[in-house]
Amino acid sequence: xxxxxxxxxxxxxxxxxxxxxxxxxxxxxxxxxxxxxxxxxxxxxxxxxxxxxxxxxxxxxxxxxxxxxxxxxxxxxxxxxxxxxxxxxxxxxxxxxxxxxxxxxxxxxxxxxxxxxxxxxxxxxxxxxxxxxxxxxxxxxxxxxxxxxxxxxxxxxxxxxxxxxxxxxxxxxxxxxxxxxxxxxxxxxxxxxxxxxxxxxxxxxxxxxxxxxxxxxxxxxxxxxxxxxxxxxxxxxxxxxxxxxxxxxxxxxxxxxxxxxxxxxxx
Amino acid sequence: xxxxxxxxxxxxxxxxxxxxxxxxxxxxxxxxxxxxxxxxxxxxxxxxxxxxxxxxxxxxxxxxxxxxxxxxxxxxxxxxxxxxxxxxxxxxxxxxxxxxxxxxxxxxxxxxxxxxxxxxxxxxxxxxxxxxxxxxxxxxxxxxxxxxxxxxxxxxxxxxxxxxxxxxxxxxxxxxxxxxxxxxxxxxxxxxxxxxxxxxxxxxxxxxxxxxxxxxxxxxxxxxxxxxxxxxxxxxxxxxxxxxxxxxxxxxxxxxxxxxxxxxxxxxxxxxxxxxxxxxxxxxxxxxxxxxxxxxxxxxxxxxxxxxxxxxxxxxxxxxxxxxxxxxxxxxxxxxxxxxxxxxxxxxxxxxxxxxxxxxxxxxxxxxxxxxxxxxxxxxxxxxxxxxxxxxxxxxxxxxxxxxxxxxxxxxxxxxxxxxxxxxxxxxxxxxxxxxxxxxxxxxxxxxxxxxxxxxxxxxxxxxxxxxxxxxxxxxxxxxxxxxxxxxxxxxxxxxxxxxxxxxxxxxxxxxxxxxxxxxxxxxxxxxxxxxxxxxxxxxxxxxxxxxxxxxxxxxx
Numbered sequence: 001x002x003x004x005x006x007x008x009x010x011x012x013x014x015x016x017x018x019x020x021x022x023x024x025x026x027x028x029x030x031x032x033x034x035x036x037x038x039x040x041x042x043x044x045x046x047x048x049x050x051x052x053x054x055x056x057x058x059x060x061x062x063x064x065x066x067x068x069x070x071x072x073x074x075x076x077x078x079x080x081x082x083x084x085x086x087x088x089x090x091x092x093x094x095x096x097x098x099x100x101x102x103x104x105x106x107x108x109x110x111x112x113x114x115x116x117x118x119x120x121x122x123x124x125x126x127x128x129x130x131x132x133x134x135x136x137x138x139x140x141x142x143x144x145x146x147x148x149x150x151x152x153x154x155x156x157x158x159x160x161x162x163x164x165x166x167x168x169x170x171x172x173x174x175x176x177x178x179x180x181x182x183x184x185x186x187x188x189x190x191x192x193x194x195x196x197x198x199x200x201x202x203x204x205x206x207x208x209x210x211x212x213x214x215x216x217x218x219x220x221x222x223x224x225x226x227x228x229x230x231x232x233x234x235x236x237x238x239x240x241x242x243x244x245x246x247x248x249x250x251x252x253x254x255x256x257x258x259x260x261x262x263x264x265x266x267x
Numbered sequence: 268x269x270x271x272x273x274x275x276x277x278x279x280x281x282x283x284x285x286x287x288x289x290x291x292x293x294x295x296x297x298x299x300x301x302x303x304x305x306x307x308x309x310x311x312x313x314x315x316x317x318x319x320x321x322x323x324x325x326x327x328x329x330x331x332x333x334x335x336x337x338x339x340x341x342x343x344x345x346x347x348x349x350x351x352x353x354x355x356x357x358x359x360x361x362x363x364x365x366x367x368x369x370x371x372x373x374x375x376x377x378x379x380x381x382x383x384x385x386x387x388x389x390x391x392x393x394x395x396x397x398x399x400x401x402x403x404x405x406x407x408x409x410x411x412x413x414x415x416x417x418x419x420x421x422x423x424x425x426x427x428x429x430x431x432x433x434x435x436x437x438x439x440x441x442x443x444x445x446x447x448x449x450x451x452x453x454x455x456x457x458x459x460x461x462x463x464x465x466x467x468x469x470x471x472x473x474x475x476x477x478x479x480x481x482x483x484x485x486x487x488x489x490x491x492x493x494x495x496x497x498x499x500x501x502x503x504x505x506x507x508x509x510x511x512x513x514x515x516x517x518x519x520x521x522x523x524x525x526x527x528x529x530x531x532x533x534x535x536x537x538x539x540x541x542x543x544x545x546x547x548x549x550x551x552x553x554x555x556x557x558x559x560x561x562x563x564x565x566x567x568x569x570x571x572x573x574x575x576x577x578x579x580x581x582x583x584x585x586x587x588x589x590x591x592x593x594x595x596x597x598x599x600x601x602x603x604x605x606x607x608x609x610x611x612x613x614x615x616x617x618x619x620x621x622x623x624x625x626x627x628x629x630x631x632x633x634x635x636x637x638x639x640x641x642x643x644x645x646x647x648x649x650x651x652x653x654x655x656x657x658x659x660x661x662x663x664x665x666x667x668x669x670x671x672x673x674x675x676x677x678x679x680x681x682x683x684x685x686x687x688x689x690x691x692x693x694x695x696x697x698x699x700x701x702x703x704x705x706x707x708x709x710x711x712x713x714x715x716x717x718x719x720x721x722x723x724x725x726x727x728x729x730x731x732x733x734x735x736x737x738x739x740x741x742x743x744x745x746x747x748x749x750x751x752x753x754x755x756x757x758x759x760x761x762x763x764x765x766x767x768x769x770x771x772x773x774x775x776x777x778x779x780x781x782x783x784x785x786x787x788x789x790x791x792x793x794x795x796x797x798x799x800x801x802x803x804x805x806x807x808x809x810x811x812x813x814x815x816x817x818x819x820x821x822x823x824x
Contacts, residue, residue: 066469074389074465077495081457084499092507092518092540101522101535111534196515199534206510 064236071240072247079251082214086255089210090262093203097266114267115200118187124180125260131173132253138166139246142239151235160229163242167229170249171222174215181212200267207259214252221245287398289390292709295365297397298356299702301404305352306695308408310777312345321763321770323751336436338750339419340411343437346422347445351452352404354694355552358559359494360400360459362701363487364393365709367463369808370484372472388465392458399455403448410437410444418445421748423545426519426538430511433529443512446505453502460494463487472807481806482582486562489590490555496594497555501548504541511536542604546597553690554593558586560697561628561657564650567700568635570804571647577631585624592621602670603677611670618668622661629658644802645719649700652727653693659731660689663738678748681741684734692730699726699783706787707801708808712794718786722779729776736765 100110141147141162150158185205188194195205221244228241285293318325319333319341326332333341364387373385387393411417418441420429432439467488471480480488510516517536524531569576576582598606598614606614632654641647663685667673676682699722706714740762745752752759752766800809 070388070465070469073468074392074461077461077464078392078457081461081495081499084496085503088500088503088544089507092503092544095540096518096536099535099537194515195510196532199517199536202510202516202518205514206507206516210506 067236068240068243071244075244075247079248082251083255086207086211086259089203089207090259093207093262093266096199096203099199111198112200113198115193115198115204115263117204117264117267118184120180120184120187121260124177124184125256127173127177127180128253128256131170131177132250134166134169134173135246135249138163138170139242141166142235142242148235157229159235160238163238164226164229167222167226167242171219171226174219174222174249178212178215178219181208184208204263207263211252211256211259214255218245218249218252221248287394289386289394291364291368291385291387291390291393294387294390294394294397295361295363296709298361298364298400301397301401302353302357302361302698305348305356305404309345309348309353310780312341312348314773314777316341316345317770317773319750320752321767323753333750335750336419337416339421339435339748340417340437340441342748343418343421343445344407344411347407347449348404349691350422350552350556351449352400352407354556354690354698355456356400356452357698358563358694358701359487359490359555360396360456360463362559362563362698362705363463363491364397364459366705366808367466367484367487368470370481370806371467371470372475372807372810373470374807374810386470387462388468388470389462393462396455396457396459396462399451399458403451403455406444406451407448410441410448413440413444415439415441418442423549424508424541425545426508426511426541427521427523427526430508430520431526431529431531432512433527443509446509446512450502450505453498453505456494456498457502460491460498463491464495467491475807478580478583482562482565482576482579482586483559483806484562485583485586486558489586490558493551493555493558493590493593497548497551500544504544504548507544508541539601539604542601543597546600547594549600550597551593553686554589556690556694558589560653560694561589562586563697563701564632564653564657565628566804566806567646567650567704568632570802570806571642571644571650572635572638572640573642573803574635574638574640577634581627582631585627588624589621592617592624596621596668599668599670599673602673608670615668615670619665622665622668625661629654629661642802644703645714645716645723646700646704646802648720648723649696649703652723652730653696653700655727656688656693656696656730659735660685660687660693664689676741678746679741680737680745680747683747684737684741687734687737688730692734696726696730699723702787704802705808706790706794707797710791710794711797712790713797713801714786714790714794718782718789722782722786725779725782726776729772729779732772733769733776736769740765740769 097112098110099112100108103109142159144159144162147158147162150156185208188201188204193201195201225241225245229238232238232241284290286297288294315327315330315333316338318327319338324332368385368387416437418424418429419435419437420442424442424445428434429438429442432442467480467484507516507518511518511520511533515532517533519538519541520531520533520536521538522533522535565576565582595617596614598610599618602611602614636651636654663681667676667682667685703714703719706712741747743758743762745759745762749759752763802809
């Protein structure tokens with residue numbers, strides 16, 4: 001018996017089974033010579049990227065973390081602006097170190113007098129690092145799977161109960177940091193180093209001052225988060241407030257390490 | 268769409284619906300109203316300036332003689348109002364809030380069976396931004412009534428003039444008010460930018476991919492990404508200047524001992540540092556104002572020509588390229604401030620390089636225009652006006668970008684002509700196009716075409732009549748901040764007829780805008796009813812929520 005001539009090569013038949021509906025996003029005329037392979041966006045039904053892909057759903061239905069992601073993103077960009085703010089201060093710090101004037105003997109005199117950083121800043125830094133740790137514990141406790149599950153089942157607000165002491169501790173440590181900065185300024189003024197004394201002191205007060213202002217806002221955010229833990233019934237909202245406050249706090253901590261390093265080493 | 272309910276007339280609910288609301292449309296309209304207040308004030312101030320420049324010795328009824336310091340205060344307020352509160356606040360923060368969520372398909376946020384409204388990603392932050400902007404405007408408009416009057420150091424506020432209260436009448440409280448207003452505006456714009464970025468990144472409807480977004484959305488996104496670093500830098504600079512003024516620091520203060528008879532005790536700072544920081548904000552700011560207008564132009568040309576753009580990818584790429592290059596050109600404002608020649612050469616090259624992506628956009632617009640078949644309507648007319656003004660104003664850009672040529676015309680009226688055409692007039696024309704275009708979306712009524720045409724032609728002719736002759740005044744050597752031409756050098760007096768012509772034209776141009784205001788007021792109540800999609804646009808803000816998206820052609824461009 002002669003061999004049967006198949007009209008359609010088997011491999012092509014496998015590639016494009018006729019039973020499936022046509023999808024205009026797949027280029028079926030692509031012979032596959034060097035072009036990109038066709039991407040099939042249809043649901044696979046296997047729990048892969050098909051129907052489970054949150055990103056392809058309409059906004060508002062993209063899973064339990066959608067709102068959180070949105071807030072994180074907004075906060076992230078706002079903090080990016082803040083980082084630029086501090087970066088500019090540091091840039092000006094370096095630019096000003098070379099500023100000087102020409103004295104009557106025609107000598108170029110540098111005006112920058114290195115500043116001796118008050119040692120209390122080391123303690124403050126340690127406090128701030130510790131507060132970042134407590135903040136992280138607070139943040140994690142509102143995301144703890146078992147507690148979140150209990151809340152979904154209607155068993156009280158265990159996440160708030162766990163987060164509360166950590167948040168309080170962070171607020172106290174943050175306030176101590178701000179008080180410590182105040183003491184540092186007092187110590188410097190006692191030595192006769194004021195904001196207006198020298199370019200180096202301009203920058204010390206400006207940098208520590210604007211950073212302390214940011215921490216005041218951070219403590220306010222922690223207070224807001226405490227209020228939210230107490231008042232909000234929805235776990236998603238409480239997660240968002242604590243999470244936003246936490247990331248803000250962490251970034252301010254990292255910024256402080258950077259600024260402190262600059263103040264300490266670049267005098 | 269979030270329409271305020273009208274059933275409850277109590278004042279508290281009025282406040283909640285129209286003032287302290289997070290509805291993206293109301294916030295957008297609030298931005299436009301803030302901009303309207305600023306543009307009215309700014310225009311009136313500019314008319315006073317023009318009057319004084321043309322007839323310096325004439326008494327103004329109800330004012331008397333305008334003194335030189337008054338003239339400088341007028342210049343400062345006019346520039347600050349227009350650049351911050353009009354061409355930044357309206358097209359970027361305002362229109363983005365008004366249109367963006369719906370353009371990204373926000374009406375389909377929760378599927379078709381639930382009634383929800385489009386919203387910004389962070390509505391409260393967005394609303395906060397407009398309140399801060401309005402507060403900033405109030406502070407700025409209050410400065411003329413403080414002791415000493417408004418600040419007189421120009422919208423760029425160069426130190427040492429701006430750093431010492433004793434340098435002039437408005438440099439005390441007026442300058443502090445200016446700094447406060449700008450700082451508030453910076454914070455407001457940062458809030459708005461974070462909100463716009465988060466909206467574009469998270470609130471596109473399911474199938475709208477990045478490379479399918481309309482170019483308006485792209486340009487709002489890129490401009491918002493520019494706002495974040497640019498305004499942060501300005502905020503930092505304002506804080507430092509405030510320190511110089513009140514805490515005895517000397518960040519920007521040169522080693523000067525006596526100013527106006529007042530002995531100062533400052534260490535040596537650098538006024539150039541302020542210029543670097545300010546223009547690091549200031550030049551991206553130009554593109555923050557221009558990019559939304561450019562994206563809008565593309566979208567409107569697509570709508571009214573019914574054609575695809577030649578290369579969508581090239582448009583997106585040039586938008587991003589302008590955004591990036593915009594941060595590398597600030598030095599061209601400082602060619603004559605004392606700069607290393609190599610640095611000025613580098614800045615000059617970067618500035619000329621930014622003409623390339625701009626030209627890519629212009630060529631694509633021209634291709635769409637020249638291909639013909641445009642449906643004539645007022646929004647299109649203003650778009651064509653934008654293209655015309657953008658080319659005219661842009662043509663002098665490469666001249667000013669070269670250090671050698673710039674040193675001749677720096678700080679002359681040539682520069683005034685350049686930026687008023689490309690930033691002022693082009694930006695305003697795009698804003699007019701946007702308002703004529705989206706008015707039916709907001710009110711369900713069309714604006715009057717007849718009045719629109721009169722408004723367009725008078726504005727176009729007026730814009731050229733006012734700003735084109737300034738090139739010649741600049742080439743003749745007229746400095747830009749001189750309060751009067753008489754009693755100085757004779758070559759300046761010979762420019763008086765030209766300046767008088769400009770003043771007359773400016774009054775005509777300003778009067779023509781009354782047609783626009785009248786058109787808005789009239790059309791709001793009595794305009795022709797518009798269909799759901801009067802311009803046959805393909806972008807998603809025009810879709811009604813019950814329309815089936817599957818049947819639509821790909822929403823793009």
